[in-house]
Amino acid sequence: MNRVLLNTICISCLILGACKKKQPPVNTEVPVNLIKVKAQSVLYFDKYPSTTAALSQVSLLPQVQGAITGIFFTEGSHVTKGQKLYEIDTRIYQNNYDAAVANLRVAQSTLKQSQQDADRYEYLNKYNAVAKQLYDHAMITLESSKSQVKAADEAVKTAKTNLNYAVVTAPFSGTIGFSQVKLGNVVTVGSTVLNTISTDSPMAVDFVINEKQLPKFEKLQMEKKAPVDSLFTILLPDGSLYPEQGKISIIDRAVDSQTGSIRVRLVFPNAQNLLRVGMSCVVRVHNQDTKPQLVLPNKAVVEQMGEYFVYIAKDSTITNPKAPADSAKTKKALVAAQKKVQIGQTIGPNVVIKSGINEGDRVVTDGVQSLHDGSQITTANKVGPSTGKGGKG
Structure with missing residues (x-):
């Protein structure tokens, strides 16, 4: 039995040794x-996240109080400078204007009478033919009448201004948004927003650069010779390339001390109205290192x-x-x-x-x-x- 066990151990060792010899070197x-x-x-472009912005944008607020009686535009459309947009109930302002004009005419008539009396008393006073007191009263009445005419004239101007304010017009040409009021809504002076209007073309594109890059962009802004082709381009939100090229308009006045960054503004033509305010784009700056x-x-x-x-x-x-x-x-x-x-x-x-x-x-x-x-x-x-x-x- 011991001999069988010993033979088994020997055979196992021989087999194990043979396997080790057959393994390839590591x-x-x-x-x-x-x-x-x-x-x-x-050829490459430095890329910066950016946002489109209008060069001019204003919220339209009423200058007089009253109910909206007319809306004269299509929401989201292009409007021109001076175009009539809203009408606030003009009846009370028309009545105030008419009353102010009537008061001006009364004041002018009173002035005419006072002028005649003053001229008469001034003539008599030269020859001591009238009491001094009557002459003085006539001069005072004349000055008072002149002041009343001026006050009445200013009242007419104020009433005319309020009447004009009852019709809201576009301050510049651009795109108008959704109306915030409807027909019949009563608006309050300086607090009710009627709408927002912004310019279309050119369109601004704002992005932020690190302060270390500021000298490079200042040099590009001051460059007098023609820049390289496609120096400033943008990618639209869908990844397509905007067909127009831009140029530097403004570099902000100061660096943000918290982030060490500064805002740069480009302007792009927008005749086809492809750019809208608030779009997220990518600015591409053509590599200048040749x-x-x-x-x-x-x-x-x-x-x-x-x-x-x-x-x-x-x-x-x-x-x-x-x-x-x-x-x-x-x-x-x-x-x-x-x-x-x-x-x-x-x-x-x-x-x-x-x-x-x-x-x-x-x-x-x-x-x-x-x-x-x-x-x-x-x-x-x-x-x-x-x-x-x-x-x-």
């Missing part, structure tokens, strides 16, 4: 694909805690202490070296590299997920295109 080299970095001219730049595929860039890295291939010599005595103790190998980079604009599947690597460097584009600084790599076995996992987000 390959520590990570297969990767490399790309040689080259400087090239690139120098060749380093460009890499996005998948070659790894993001770690807000910082960006790439792996470059470096020739190295690896020491192998387990090599047989009759073999070389060292061998040449490729090693992955991690480099911190500063990225720039994303251009489709690629990204501009501003610093961290040099032209001619060999950068790992596929296989970065399996690398760390100092990993041995090989290009002998081609790696399939990366799905982008582990690359720049």
